[in-house]
Amino acid sequence: NADAIPLADVLPAWIEALPIRSDHMEDLPVYDAICYLLKNKRTEIEPFLPILTPVLKQAMESADTLFSDESRQYLASL
Secondary structure, eight states, X not given: OGGGSOHHHHHHHHXXXXXXXXXXXXXXXXXXXHHHHHHTTOGGGGGGHHHHHHHHHHHHHOTTOOOOHHHHHHHHHO
């Protein structure tokens, strides 16, 4: 539930840690959450789009990154 998380406090550190480089078991929940925020047009994520866009592109190009089918399709459509 995104409303239960102080997104303004969490997003800067969270996005700075992307893309995930080692523990790819974290990929699925992380990228699903990002897609959720983007799909639901959460205003808290908008300031980070210039940083997030190339990071997501890099993650999509990595053979090591794990995505749910839904997140992969959504990010590919952007």
